[in-house]
Amino acid sequence: xxxxxxxxxxxxLKTGQSMTLQCAQDMNHEYMxxxxxxxxxxxxxxxxxxxxxxxxxxxxxxxxxxxRSTTEDFPLRLLSAAPSQTSVYFCASSSGSYNSPLHFxxxxxxxxx
Amino acid sequence: AQSVxxxxxxxxxxxxxxxxxxxxxSYGGTVNLFWYVxxxxxxxxxxxxxxxxxxxxxxxxxxxxEFIKSKxxxxxxxxxxxxxxxxxxxxxxxxxxNTGKLIFGxxxxxxxxx
Numbered sequence: 569x570x571x572x573x574x575x576x577x578x579x580x581l582k583t584g585q586s587m588t589l590q591c592a593q594d595m596n597h598e599y600m601x602x603x604x605x606x607x608x609x610x611x612x613x614x615x616x617x618x619x620x621x622x623x624x625x626x627x628x629x630x631x632x633x634x635x636r637s638t639t640e641d642f643p644l645r646l647l648s649a650a651p652s653q654t655s656v657y658f659c660a661s662s663s664g665s666y667n668s669p670l671h672f673x674x675x676x677x678x679x680x681x
Numbered sequence: 682a683q684s685v686x687x688x689x690x691x692x693x694x695x696x697x698x699x700x701x702x703x704x705x706x707s708y709g710g711t712v713n714l715f716w717y718v719x720x721x722x723x724x725x726x727x728x729x730x731x732x733x734x735x736x737x738x739x740x741x742x743x744x745x746x747e748f749i750k751s752k753x754x755x756x757x758x759x760x761x762x763x764x765x766x767x768x769x770x771x772x773x774x775x776x777x778x779n780t781g782k783l784i785f786g787x788x789x790x791x792x793x794x795x
Contacts, residue, residue, distance in 0.1 A: 599782075601782065601783075603785070608690065608787060608788075609787055610685075610687075610771055610785040610786050610787040610788045611725075611771065611773075611783075611785040611788075612785070613782065613783070613784065613785075616782050626782070627784070658724060658725065660783075669715060669727045669730055670715075670725075670727075670783055672724045672725045672726075673724060674723075674724045675724055
């Protein structure tokens with residue numbers, strides 16, 4: 569069972585570069601979300617989606633774009649990377665039904681120089 | 682807006698000591714509550730969850746948590762910690778029925794000395 573798969577695991581960008589963090593789940597989950605984890609700040613919600621074609625902003629959406637064209641995939645785009653976006657990024661999914669917790673991917677460690 | 686506060690940022694215990702990690706949330710409606718654990722270098726794993734019913738919930742690895750609605754609290758406990766419990770612990774809350782949009786606390790780093 570693959571669960572939630574994130575790629576890449578590590579990435580180094582220069583300021584101003586763009587890139588897309590990939591996230592895919594094979595559990596037919598409706599909910600998908602992106603978090604960033606920073607020391608002392610826990611996990612903060614960037615964007616989330618309640619189904620294909622539907623996305624919404626979380627706590628810290630600035631500098632990030634998302635789209636949800638399929639149930640399986642939920643990519644996170646950085647259009648112009650900034651050092652403040654250096655973080656560990658986690659994708660998560662949930663069936664959204666009662667009593668259903670989030671399933672997390674293994675994370676992407678991003679460094680912006 | 683919802684928020685979650687974890688009181689202890691860094692806890693150091695000896696093996697066999699008892700553990701209690703505090704968690705308070707701010708939201709007046711019906712909530713679902715979670716504790717996640719992140720072992721070094723790994724992703725988050727669910728320890729336990731509360732949706733409804735018995736406010737004392739038991740999770741994996743001997744952990745339990747008690748939901749006290751009047752105090753907006755969901756503290757995590759374990760009677761006797763082990764060195765392998767060294768990890769970071771996150772409390773999280775979401776509005777009932779919206780399990781995809783979790784709000785996390787800042788996390789508590791637990792270090793257990795052998």
